[in-house]
Amino acid sequence: VLKCLLYSTVLSLQPEASSFHFWCEKAFIFAKNITFFILKTNKWEEGKSSDTQKWSSLEHKGPYFPPEYEPLPDNICFYYDGQPMKLSPATEEIVTFYAKMLDHEYTSKEVFQCNFFSDWKEVRTSIQERKLIKMLSKCDFSQIHKYFVEKSEERKNMTKEEKQVLKEEASRLMEEYGFCLLDGHREKIGNFKLEPPGLFRGRGEHPKMGKLKKRIQPEDVTINCSQDSKIPAPPAGHRWKRVQHDNTVTWLASWLENIHGRPKYIMLNPSSKLKGEKDWQKYETARRLKMKVDSIRKQYRRDWTSREMKSRQRGVAIYFIDKLALRAGNEKDDESADTVGCCSLRVEHITLHRRLDGQEHVVEFDFLGKDSIRYYNKVPVEKQVFKNLKLFIKHKDPEDDLFDRITTVKLNKTLNECMPGLTAKVFRTFNASTTLQDQLNKLTTEGMTVEEKILSYNRANRAVAILCNHQRAAPKTFEKSMQLLQEKIQKKKEQIEEAKKELKEAKKAHKDKKEKAVQRLSEQLKKLQLQETDREENKVIALGTSKLNYLDPRISVAWCKKHQVPVEKIYNKTQRDKFAWAIDMTDENFQF
DNA sequence: GGTTTAACTTAGAAGCGCTCTG
DNA sequence: CAGAGCGCTTCTAAGTTAAACC
Known part of the structure; x- marks a missing residue:
C-alpha cells in the first residue's frame, strides 16, 4: 500500500518518476519519528525509529537526494547516515502528503488499484508508454472490458457442435x-494445468490484491520424476528450470508463485492410491486420539492451575482447540490478510462476560479465521478458564496476543509427546468424525424412509460444519428460491383445505378415497416443509468441506450399509472415487 | 530456540452443465 | 422443450506442519 501510494503520488506530481524510483529504493522515511519504511529489492521493511539495528545494517553508497533539497516539516524526516536530509519543496509536498496518508484507512478498491497500477507500470515496455500513463483514473479500460464481454457472449452462443469440439x-x-505413472499404476493428476496469469484478488482485506500474477514459463518449472522415466519435453525453444529425481516427495512439477514467492505444485488427484493412503492414515491418527483423549483432557485441565504462565496458556489453548475445533493459528506476516487461529488470537478478539443471557462465565469470540471467514460464538466455559483468560488479558492492549507465551510449534511439540502423530489439527478431525458418528446414531431410527434418513445424514453433517465453522456466502438466488418454495407450501395448504372440504361433503362410498387424498397432500406438505427447514438451515453453511476433509468416510459407508441407503445418495462420483478405499474396506459394524 | 522454507491439506467461489419443472 | 436452478467440477488461495537453517 505504501509503495503503491508513493508511486502513484509521485507519478501524478512528478513527471520524472523514474528518478524518484531510484531514490526511494534506498531511502529511509521517518514518519512522525515513529515508524520508518525502506524499500529493499521490491519489499518494504518496517521498523521503529529507535530500532538502530536495521538502520546501521544497511550499506549506503553515495547520497540519496540531490544536495539542493530543502528541510522537511518537523514531524517528517528523511535520514542519511543518521543525519536529517534536506529536501526540495516538491518532494516535501509529496512526503507531507504521504505522511497524511499514513493515517488514512484504505478501502479495498484503493488497495487494489494502487497495487495494480504499480505492477502494471512494471510491465510497460516502451518509454513512450511509461511516460504517457501516469494516473489510473485517467485510463480507459472500456475496450478491453468490451472484448471480454463479447468473448463470454460468444461462448454462451456456441452451438452444440462447437461445444462438443471443445469438449x-x-x-x-x-x-x-x-495422468502420470506411479509405481506402475496410471494415476490421475489433480491439477495438471498451470495457473494462468491474472490479477491477484486474495480473500478478505488482502494487502496484495490487484497485483499482477505472472505467466509461468518453462524456465520457472522444476520437473520431478524418476531417473528412468521418460522426461517430459519442454515446449519448443524452451528448457525446464531443473529436472530432479526425488522420490521422497509426491509432487510432479513445481514453480514459485510471484505474489508471495511461495512454491506451487502439480500433485496427484485425491482418488490416487497415494492420497488415499494418506487420508486413511489421517483418520487412523484421529481414532488413536479417541483412545487417548480422556487423559489429554485431564492433563490440560491440570495445566489451568499450573504455576507457570506458559502451561496455563497452553492448557487453555488446547481446550479451545478441543472444545471449539479452532485451528492452530500460526503467526502471519503483514503481507497477507489479518486473520487468526487459536494461538494468534488477540485480546480484542474475545470479550469476557461474568454472566450473559442467564449463563455464567461466557466468552464471546469474534475474529476472522482462515479465508477471512468470521468466527462468532458465545461459549460458556469453566470458571478456571474464565479466571485464566482474565489473567491473560491483564495489562494488555487490545492488539496484544492473548497467548503470548506459546506458539504453534511449542503447542504441537507438547501434543506430540502425549501421542505420536498428534497435532492441533487432529482434534478437528477427531471431533468432527466423533460428532458425525454420535449424531447419526442419535438421528437415525429404523422405519425411516430413505429420504428421512438422508435428511438425518445432512443434519449430522451440518452439526459438524457448524462445529468447524464452515460457512459460505448465501446463494445469490436464495431469497428468490425460498419465496418460490413458500408459495408452493401455501398452495399445498390450500389444496389440503380444499380436499378436506371435499371429504366432508363426500358421500360415504367416496370417503375412503378422499381421505387418502388428504393424507397424500399432507405428506407432500410435510416434505416441502422439511425441504424449507433444510434449505433455511443451510443458507450460510457449507457441508462440502467437512464431508471431504474431516469426516471419516467409513462412518458414512457403514451407516449406508446398516440402513440400506445407497452410497450414491450421499457421495457423488468424485467423492466415491476419493473414498474408494473406505467403500471397499468398510462393513456395517464399523464405528469410528 | 527462533525463523524460514518446503510440502502437503483444507477452503470457498465461480462457472458449467445437467436435471427438473411447468 | 425451454429455462431456471442447483449440484458438481475446477480453480487456486490459505492454512498446518516438519525439516532446514542460522
Whole structure:
C-alpha cells in the first residue's frame, strides 16, 4: 500500500518518476519519528525509529537526494547516515502528503488499484508508454472490458457442435497430460494445468490484491520424476528450470508463485492410491486420539492451575482447540490478510462476560479465521478458564496476543509427546468424525424412509460444519428460491383445505378415497416443509468441506450399509472415487 | 530456540452443465 | 422443450506442519 501510494503520488506530481524510483529504493522515511519504511529489492521493511539495528545494517553508497533539497516539516524526516536530509519543496509536498496518508484507512478498491497500477507500470515496455500513463483514473479500460464481454457472449452462443469440439479437445488434453505413472499404476493428476496469469484478488482485506500474477514459463518449472522415466519435453525453444529425481516427495512439477514467492505444485488427484493412503492414515491418527483423549483432557485441565504462565496458556489453548475445533493459528506476516487461529488470537478478539443471557462465565469470540471467514460464538466455559483468560488479558492492549507465551510449534511439540502423530489439527478431525458418528446414531431410527434418513445424514453433517465453522456466502438466488418454495407450501395448504372440504361433503362410498387424498397432500406438505427447514438451515453453511476433509468416510459407508441407503445418495462420483478405499474396506459394524 | 522454507491439506467461489419443472 | 436452478467440477488461495537453517 505504501509503495503503491508513493508511486502513484509521485507519478501524478512528478513527471520524472523514474528518478524518484531510484531514490526511494534506498531511502529511509521517518514518519512522525515513529515508524520508518525502506524499500529493499521490491519489499518494504518496517521498523521503529529507535530500532538502530536495521538502520546501521544497511550499506549506503553515495547520497540519496540531490544536495539542493530543502528541510522537511518537523514531524517528517528523511535520514542519511543518521543525519536529517534536506529536501526540495516538491518532494516535501509529496512526503507531507504521504505522511497524511499514513493515517488514512484504505478501502479495498484503493488497495487494489494502487497495487495494480504499480505492477502494471512494471510491465510497460516502451518509454513512450511509461511516460504517457501516469494516473489510473485517467485510463480507459472500456475496450478491453468490451472484448471480454463479447468473448463470454460468444461462448454462451456456441452451438452444440462447437461445444462438443471443445469438449473433445479438453478430454484429449486430459488423456495426454492428466495422468502420470506411479509405481506402475496410471494415476490421475489433480491439477495438471498451470495457473494462468491474472490479477491477484486474495480473500478478505488482502494487502496484495490487484497485483499482477505472472505467466509461468518453462524456465520457472522444476520437473520431478524418476531417473528412468521418460522426461517430459519442454515446449519448443524452451528448457525446464531443473529436472530432479526425488522420490521422497509426491509432487510432479513445481514453480514459485510471484505474489508471495511461495512454491506451487502439480500433485496427484485425491482418488490416487497415494492420497488415499494418506487420508486413511489421517483418520487412523484421529481414532488413536479417541483412545487417548480422556487423559489429554485431564492433563490440560491440570495445566489451568499450573504455576507457570506458559502451561496455563497452553492448557487453555488446547481446550479451545478441543472444545471449539479452532485451528492452530500460526503467526502471519503483514503481507497477507489479518486473520487468526487459536494461538494468534488477540485480546480484542474475545470479550469476557461474568454472566450473559442467564449463563455464567461466557466468552464471546469474534475474529476472522482462515479465508477471512468470521468466527462468532458465545461459549460458556469453566470458571478456571474464565479466571485464566482474565489473567491473560491483564495489562494488555487490545492488539496484544492473548497467548503470548506459546506458539504453534511449542503447542504441537507438547501434543506430540502425549501421542505420536498428534497435532492441533487432529482434534478437528477427531471431533468432527466423533460428532458425525454420535449424531447419526442419535438421528437415525429404523422405519425411516430413505429420504428421512438422508435428511438425518445432512443434519449430522451440518452439526459438524457448524462445529468447524464452515460457512459460505448465501446463494445469490436464495431469497428468490425460498419465496418460490413458500408459495408452493401455501398452495399445498390450500389444496389440503380444499380436499378436506371435499371429504366432508363426500358421500360415504367416496370417503375412503378422499381421505387418502388428504393424507397424500399432507405428506407432500410435510416434505416441502422439511425441504424449507433444510434449505433455511443451510443458507450460510457449507457441508462440502467437512464431508471431504474431516469426516471419516467409513462412518458414512457403514451407516449406508446398516440402513440400506445407497452410497450414491450421499457421495457423488468424485467423492466415491476419493473414498474408494473406505467403500471397499468398510462393513456395517464399523464405528469410528 | 527462533525463523524460514518446503510440502502437503483444507477452503470457498465461480462457472458449467445437467436435471427438473411447468 | 425451454429455462431456471442447483449440484458438481475446477480453480487456486490459505492454512498446518516438519525439516532446514542460522
